[in-house]
Amino acid sequence: MTRSSPAPAARSAAAPPGGRGRWQPHHTLWLMLLGGWLFSYADRSITGPVVTWLIENDHGMLGSAAHPHALGGLIGSLFFAGYMLTQFPGGYLGDRFGHRSMIVISLLWAGVTTLASGFVGGLLAFVVLRVLTGLGEGVFYSNDRTLIARYSPPEKAGLGMGVAITGLALGLTVATLGAPYLIDRGAGAFGTAGAWRMPFLVLGAATLVFGLAMTGYLRRLGGPLKAGAPALRLLGISVVLCAAVLAVYLIADGLGMPAWGVAVAECVLAFVLIGAVFARRGTRMGAVARNRNVLLLCCAFIAVMWNLWFFSFWSVSIVADAATSSFAKAALVATFNAGAGILGFPAGGLLSDLAKRRGWGRRPMVVAFVLVQGLLVVVFGGYLHAVGKPSLVLMSVLLFVTSLVFNALQPMVHALLNDVVDPAERGSAFGLFNLVSEIGAVVSPALGGALFDAYRTWVPAIYLDGALMLASAALYALVREPGPKSLPAAGS
Template identity: 65%
Template sequence: MAISAIGWLGEGVLYSNDRTLIARHSPPGKVSLGMGVVITGLALGLTIATISAPYMIDLGVDVLGKDDAWRMPFLILGSVTLLFGLVMMPYLRRLGGLLRMGGATLRLGTTSVLFCAAIMAVYLVADGAGMPTWGVAVTETALALVLVGVIFSRRAGDAGAIVRNRDAMLLSVAAIAILWNLWFFSFWSVSIVADAAHSSFTEAALVATFNAGAGIIGFPAGGRLSDWARTRGWGRRPLLVWFTLLQGVLVLLFGFYLQAAGKPSLVVMSVLLFTASLFFNALQPMAHALVAELVEEHQRGAAFGMWNLVGEIGAVISPALGGALFDAYGTWVGAVYIDGALMIAGAVLYVFVREGRAVALAPG
């Protein structure tokens, strides 16, 4: 548990820096496309991991034995991540100069250790008290928000400016729905399909990949559409509102189909998952580009950090709550309906974001 917490704390640093670099180095008028192209790697990773997980575990049985076979996906994926980091280092040096391990790294390490200790303490107390999994997730999320709130309240500068930025905070709160949907379907899509259609794991995994695989198309397409709308002075917000609303409606339709069909068709579920995921993946680079444009350039790291921080409420709670609802009612329908409703609520929040009149840029 402690190693997992430290890993997540470290991974959280990537996002704010990743989005900031893309916003800075994308060609004029193509910021959203840049966001979409880069985040396509997420779709590729989810698709590959979903399909290959059984094979990695089978390899683990042969190499590590049946009891330790579960370790093999972590060993393989962790090694690939380390190798990729080493390959990227020379490129990052050319992009931003020498990689220095200075005061920022020390502050990050200190904060991470404190957060890890606090999270572990809450987990041990809550688990010892017999609290359900979703309750532990909610408690740990509340603790993280309190700790971060204390840090932000004691600091001026970029972090404080983001908290006071109404539109940036609206986007951050709406991100709860995005990460809720991402982690709910990433975590449970195979089980949802398998339990609904009474299919094999392999069949369910192949259907579930439609949810992740749509990102290969949706991410860059959504980014391109967003840039196209902005170059014509329409702004990004209208497309973001409509894509989020449509995605929420499609998720509700998926839940209704699960509820109404005696034995849902794998083909119909594949089509619904792919269509909903297409809109879901397309809206993400729209939201990311909007975050970058609603703050000053030197505030983008803090803005994306806040977006990810608040959005992680959904990422932490949705898998645990979804599993708890299934255990209680024996169906995924309720969890799917909650997901769709949250996406529609996110669309409503986007309506109140004041994008301002977009300046027409030269189409690229």
């Protein structure tokens, strides 16, 4: 089956010349995809606060472990091992079967597996479902970015990507701020030992409802969805990949490897998949592997995903440990890290589009924002190192400002990637981009937890995070940005 052309209604998704200032169909698409990001990120982000609660309450699932932070971080890393491994297959399937279908499959899949996570009773079963959730959610990103580029005016692609990915910040905020409330309600429904189940049950059900709403919307946007064939393909791929992730986990754990070592071993799976892509460089599937700019952006974005999931997974624990505050107060402060994206994402996309129109290019702005963000992370770590008991107010300000810059730079990079690839290969390019960059997300939760267990402070892990961001600026500077005339046409 080949990719079908958009329906006539979808062809007009780009705003007409006279439609400036009016609500356009692509605005609705941006908001619906924002909702997809919100539920997708809430589903994955809730694991971090729940793990922190399990550790603080000495729950049998984690509290009795010799190195609970390392084990908790490993759970997050295993999720991203699954999430990482379906990035490129998801983009390729979207290019072949339709990006709308893959969006629907991803959301419904995530809803089912998140809901099921609230019913399991053992650590291994919980890990399996988190890996499966990651495998399903992994196909959302590349298809979301491609839909925005396809149905938006080219001069607004960066803004559209920024608006949609604002759902990431909203999802992080919902998960971080909602965790104490949902766990309290869970204690009333399931008892103290089962209180952790409630966040997964509530968010899983909500994701399913939104997934059904998204199905109806995307049918109206571009006609019938043909999700059966790609769903079966994805299921077959996911069974194999889930077995591979768990095999590496069980073998490495049996050999006594530390949690960060297990995470690194999981990354080897990604390198095997990347190697398969490069081995097919002569095929359409491997064409993006010949693009020097794509490879530079892939490697540079590892630091971004490292930062994103180090702070997203451990921000509550960082605040609670540094200020010796309660779980609820720490969650409230940590939302300043998540909530900054509500402003940062659309602002970054808007600034990126402005720089492109003015002839400055997106690359210089990306490099500047990466350097500033890396320095802010180092300043945050230095503050925690210098002060015995840091101020919750000052931590909130530092987290907000650092995250504001960090979130703004992400749609800048996404729009730059969109500019350097052929429109027919966008799905595959974004899939390869996130496959490589998710290495940072796989390693950072586990290694961050292991560093805390070793030093009893989060400062070394924060310094490492900042150093990686600063180093990545050199890779962004090497990207060769195309001129304004090489922007693809909307709807292509």
